[in-house]
Amino acid sequence: MATNRDSIAMSDIECPCIRDICPFIIAERKVTRLQPRHAVALLAKEPATSPFTIKVANVVSSDPRYRRAGVAKIFVQQIASGQSTEDRPHWEFPILGILNVFSSIHSSGSKVQDAAILKDLYSSFSKILDPILRDFHLLTPSGQYGDNRRCAVARLLLFFLDDPMTKRKLYEEKILRLIVHCWLETSPESSMRIYATSLVVEVTSREDKTGGPPPDYLERIFNVVKKSSLVSRVNFVLKSKSMTEETLGQEIAALANLTMQAAGALLRSLKKDVHHSELRGLIDALAHCEDLIQNLIAKSPNGMNILVHLLVNTRLVDVASEGFKKASRGPPTEPGTYRVGCFYQFFENLYNSLVLVQNSDCPLEVASAYFDAARASIERMGATTLTP
Numbered sequence: 001m002a003t004n005r006d007s008i009a010m011s012d013i014e015c016p017c018i019r020d021i022c023p024f025i026i027a028e029r030k031v032t033r034l035q036p037r038h039a040v041a042l043l044a045k046e047p048a049t050s051p052f053t054i055k056v057a058n059v060v061s062s063d064p065r066y067r068r069a070g071v072a073k074i075f076v077q078q079i080a081s082g083q084s085t086e087d088r089p090h091w092e093f094p095i096l097g098i099l100n101v102f103s104s105i106h107s108s109g110s111k112v113q114d115a116a117i118l119k120d121l122y123s124s125f126s127k128i129l130d131p132i133l134r135d136f137h138l139l140t141p142s143g144q145y146g147d148n149r150r151c152a153v154a155r156l157l158l159f160f161l162d163d164p165m166t167k168r169k170l171y172e173e174k175i176l177r178l179i180v181h182c183w184l185e186t187s188p189e190s191s192m193r194i195y196a197t198s199l200v201v202e203v204t205s206r207e208d209k210t211g212g213p214p215p216d217y218l219e220r221i222f223n224v225v226k227k228s229s230l231v232s233r234v235n236f237v238l239k240s241k242s243m244t245e246e247t248l249g250q251e252i253a254a255l256a257n258l259t260m261q262a263a264g265a266l267l268r269s270l271k272k273d274v275h276h277s278e279l280r281g282l283i284d285a286l287a288h289c290e291d292l293i294q295n296l297i298a299k300s301p302n303g304m305n306i307l308v309h310l311l312v313n314t315r316l317v318d319v320a321s322e323g324f325k326k327a328s329r330g331p332p333t334e335p336g337t338y339r340v341g342c343f344y345q346f347f348e349n350l351y352n353s354l355v356l357v358q359n360s361d362c363p364l365e366v367a368s369a370y371f372d373a374a375r376a377s378i379e380r381m382g383a384t385t386l387t388p
């Protein structure tokens with residue numbers, strides 16, 4: 001992503017002075033003087049927290065010779081063998097170096113050429129993550145230092161989603177706890193928060209050739225995170241006035257994924273055999289769901305994208321049609337009144353948007369994505385509803 005975000009992370013853990021005797025200035029000059037392979041050889045003898053380490057971590061993104069001289073292996077070694085102090089993680093500089101290796105491979109389109117480097121990094125997942133998990137307390141401080149640490153870890157995990165083997169490891173409860181923690185505890189004002197939120201969105205929705213998230217991933221998340229603290233943190237974040245539109249859009253997607261998947265799970269269990277006693281709970285859940293979805297779509301800076309995302313990635317249409325069926329079997333409502341939870345308005349909006357898209361001279365940017373998503377969802381629901 002944008003390079004200015006990366007430099008925000010680094011600038012506040014380096015000395016900002018420009019004096020000749022500053023160890024950071026000395027280290028920087030040393031890195032400039034050395035050939036990349038000599039700098040990498042020297043790095044192997046440096047402690048993870050030394051100014052030389054952060055200076056090498058900074059330059060690896062601008063010159064492929066560092067990564068091809070094995071700099072990532074040295075960073076992994078530093079993380080695996082170092083020791084954090086009570087208030088400072090030893091892995092902070094090396095993970096920025098690893099992030100720069102990942103992002104420079106991505107941005108230069110050299111995944112094939114650098115496949116061995118990526119493979120090495122993926123197989124070092126535990127070596128990198130175990131020390132971070134051991135230092136969980138160093139990921140709790142509020143404020144910019146804590147925010148940057150949490151978001152650097154989140155950004156690192158985003159890269160590990162690209163590999164099927166390490167992707168599976170992200171769904172272990174200890175890692176899910178880390179993922180949700182980095183998201184919930186980061187200030188909405190942090191410009192880096194987008195990484196933590198994107199990670200939650202990706203973990204709750206990413207499909208690849210090995211499939212989507214494991215079926216019980218929500219249970220695993222709620223085993224490690226209290227629902228009440230999740231709700232109160234999310235409310236706090238959504239009230240923030242200084243969030244960028246990009247971040248807010250992602251926040252809403254993260255929240256929508258968690259809610260819709262939870263509602264889908266509830267429906268699946270209730271559909272089997274709905275006892276009278278459970279029916280009330282189901283109707284309430286449907287009402288909350290419709291309320292939330294309408295709000296999410298209406299308040300999002302990009303409601304259309306959110307709707308497409310929900311249609312493609314969640315059980316939204318299943319939940320909505322269940323609400324619709326329940327309402328049509330229930331007692332009639334007074335004329336002119338509207339009962340939340342029957343999703344009548346939702347389907348009406350879905351229909352109106354389709355008609356609007358077809359008739360408009362100036363189609364919306366997401367028109368075809370929306371059209372495809374709505375048609376696929378409705379066809380799928382039609383098939384399951386009409387099949388005896």
Ligand SMILES: [Zn+2]
Binds near residue numbers: 017018019025
């Ligand atoms: Zn200084």
